[in-house]
Amino acid sequence: MTVVAVVDVTAGPGVGFLPLVSLGPAFASLVGGMRRTALIGLLALALCLVLAVFNGQLGSVRGYTAILSVAGVSAAGLAATAVRQRHEAELANVRSIAEVAQRVLLRPVPRSAGHLRVAVSYTSAVAEARIGGDLYEVVTSPSGVRVIVGDVQGKGLEAVETAAVVLAAFREAAYDEPDLTAVSARLERSINRHMTEERFVTAVLAETHDDRSVTLLNHGHPSPLVVRADGTAHLAEPPETAPPLGMGFDLKPPEPYGLSLAPGDQMLLYTDGVAEARDPDDRFYPLVRRAFLLREASPDTGLEALRRDLVTHVGGPLRDDAAMLLLRYRVG
The missing domain is CATH 3.60.40.10 (PPM-type phosphatase domain)
Structure with missing residues (x-):
């Protein structure tokens, strides 16, 4: 997210790097918990708003598209995190059962x-x-x-x-x-x-x-x-x-x-x-x-x-x- 912000500020509003801020919450959903993913999503949304104001795109279609993209990816990231944590809990239960079976066998x-x-x-x-x-x-x-x-x-x-x-x-x-x-x-x-x-x-x-x-x-x-x-x-x-x-x-x-x-x-x-x-x-x-x-x-x-x-x-x-x-x- 920092790299995208620096590149966006350096390149100017005509390039269109702003939607890439959504990579932050996307990657956060792979490794973090619900709280961390939500915090990074909010941070990405705030960063996207600041960059949209800086680039003069807040009232434009491009600016709204970037903000909606970050918000959508953040929501999807939260859903993916919930699914991942449920699967991890199921896997932990299976491993626990396997360990008990191994001790018996x-x-x-x-x-x-x-x-x-x-x-x-x-x-x-x-x-x-x-x-x-x-x-x-x-x-x-x-x-x-x-x-x-x-x-x-x-x-x-x-x-x-x-x-x-x-x-x-x-x-x-x-x-x-x-x-x-x-x-x-x-x-x-x-x-x-x-x-x-x-x-x-x-x-x-x-x-x-x-x-x-x-x-x-x-x-x-x-x-x-x-x-x-x-x-x-x-x-x-x-x-x-x-x-x-x-x-x-x-x-x-x-x-x-x-x-x-x-x-x-x-x-x-x-x-x-x-x-x-x-x-x-x-x-x-x-x-x-x-x-x-x-x-x-x-x-x-x-x-x-x-x-x-x-x-x-x-x-x-x-x-x-x-x-x-x-x-x-x-x-x-």
Whole structure:
């Protein structure tokens, strides 16, 4: 508005910059509240009257047109502000509901479970997202600590619904079933019973025992990363590829396989948002080579360092959600 006034005074009454004063209330409606938009509208109208007098246009058609333009845009700006504020309130309510749903769906994991220290990280591919299809859970059962990390096919509310079904089934089965194979079969039944559309879930199930052995079951998911206390790292790959959950009972189930973890060793379970993250040159994230970032005093600090490195590698927003769950065997 100041720039328009200066230009109008400099150029003189013959140019016709006066209606551009309405840009003030127009832009105010994009960011300000009702009071601020109204004040700027009144200021614009007063400025337009002063400039009309200065230019000798107050009694002319051009002067009246400019004043009516500013008044009309100011009124439209107030209406737009009211609509924007209503939409912002509705969006805030939706976000609040989504945050509650996220807390119910992905409850905070315990910081310690048995001989393990636990850390978790979830990075959404959409900056404003509060909920997605990646899932994780840690359950202390009579058979040991049982863990799941998975990724639902697809996006949106359908993926969230499937994730909720899987997590609810896992939380029950982890306590009741005698082994991971039975837990897996129960998850398969739950998905096929509750899902009306074809939808599958890649997942890794893990069970740790008092003797520091670990049993793994891989349903077509990226292999866990094992980081030894001496810094060496490798992927704990399954003996053969198995189909994801939700593909049907007639397919061959995955074979359990195991490994041993010594004090200070770590195991990272993650989704394909980590495994398939690419830099601007289309190179995959070198997870094994970056495993040294996890060698921090705190599992949370190490996992946060890895998360920041992943985002730096991509060089922008992630293309897919990235969930990571780190298990560290305590020393002593």
